[in-house]
Amino acid sequence: MNYSPDRLLIRFRDNTPPQKCAQIHRLANAKVIRDIKELAVQVVETDPFQINTCLQCYSHCDEVEYVEREAIVQKRLVPNDPLFPYQWGVMKVVATRAWNITRGSTKVPIAILDTGIDMTHPDLQAKIILTANFSNSSPLQDLDGHGTHVAGIAAAVTRNGMGVAGLAINPTLMNIKVLDDDGTGTLSSVVQGIVYAADNGAKVINMSLGTTAFSATLHNAVKYAQSKGVLMAAAAGNDGLNQQNYPAAFAQCISVAAVDLNDTKAIFSNFGASWVDVAAPGVDILSTMPTYPNRTGPQNYGYLSGTSMATPLVSGLAALLLSLNQNPKVVRQTIESTTVSIIGTGVLYQYGRINAYNALLNLPR
Structure with missing residues (x-):
């Protein structure tokens, strides 16, 4: 720790x-x-x-x-080489059928609390409505690559004839940099980012980051955001252990584990039904990368793995649901109750792997 x-x-x-x-x-x-x-x-x-x-x-x-x-907070990423030529994670959660029901709304901003976002990326720049920097690194741009990848999974521009499709399609993005250019940051930076996002109208906060250190301050921050009507998704961590990570382990957040193409728990993913809520695809996930040299490696687009990659799929799904029902409590219950039962459900995770189509079909109107 x-x-x-x-x-x-x-x-x-x-x-x-x-x-x-x-x-x-x-x-x-x-x-x-x-x-x-x-x-x-x-x-x-x-x-x-x-x-x-x-x-x-x-x-x-x-x-x-x-x-x-x-505490020192870290991104939740396991970088590796590309293995798949398509976005299998989006397919796995049946997004294409879900998009026949809704393509989301620009009135549902997703705050990406991370290493920043490449604000010039052609698949992201039109989505970014707000920027802030609470990290200890002065550039607002993403020099690491992690935040840009996470943002693209949640809400890259779709059907624009280039790149990748974000699960949430229409929701906008808040670029809130809380991690430094090396992918680490202080807990107080994350806390300030949470408060800022909540005060500035975020409907979903994505936190593909975490620490094993319990913090009353961090807990108060997520409770503050929840009181403002914000739905939060957080990465369970990549230690391959039943070891609580925060903020994921707080009841106010949807804690997200990672699974592979076969719906098997990713070898690196943390687990534990007492504190991990759902699973989502998180192995070899294709998404946006900075259009310039960055610490993670790939430019423009690339494949990464981690609970960091699984979490924005949950955030994107939450944004789709919130476009039809503005009650975050109902949306969370719908996400969890419509998951697909996979090996480990009830043991490794409280619920199963998310399914966007099932969730939208069963969302109370």
Whole structure:
């Protein structure tokens, strides 16, 4: 489990005077570097050699509701070589028949919290309606490639005579960069991205990222987004273990595992019916890649594997359903109750593999 060597997250109890908060920060020898006002959480920085002493200082103050380490969050990706000449994942979830029922709506924005999106990509640029950068890397563009790939799976422009088809077809995209150019980032960056997306009208938040570290701050962020009517999908992780990853393990998120072409759990995918909700195709998935050199490798289009690739299929499906029924609770129940039972259902995942056509047929109107 990785943590930032010099950062903590602190929430003071309600009605603690600002002067008292400042006094405690001084006693702890820490400096506030971020203030997430919506969650009443502050990010502080201290000497790495004094991090444990600083943590104990806050812990012993009655005015502190909680203090926790700043976890490092990582993308959920297993890159490998192309194996398939077509988008088998979209076919597997019966998207082509689903599109006869709806092609989604531009009024259902999907926020991609990731390494950024190539905003010049011809299969994506027309979809991006909002951009923000909460990462520690200054360029807004995706220099890693992961975020661009995820965005294309969910909502690449369809029927434009080029490239790939996004599952959600019409929904727009919010490019919210929370991971640095090396594919890692701080938990507070993700938290700020969640809050920003929720406050700016996102209907779906895709988080193809995670950490094994439980965080009350992250939990508060997803609860905040849920209170705003946002449906969230998050990657279960690629450790091949029954090991909870966050935010996927929070009840407010749909936790997504990856399966292969034969509906078998991907060897890298995390599992566990107590916290993983559904499965989706996540092996050798074709999607958009940056049109310029990037850290992951392929340019323009390429194949990648991971629970990162499975998650935007769920986000795309959620967007399709929300275009016909605006109740996120009903949409989530429909996604989960209309899955296809596969080997591991009820053991590896609570439900089965998603099926877009089944979900749209059974969506309450």
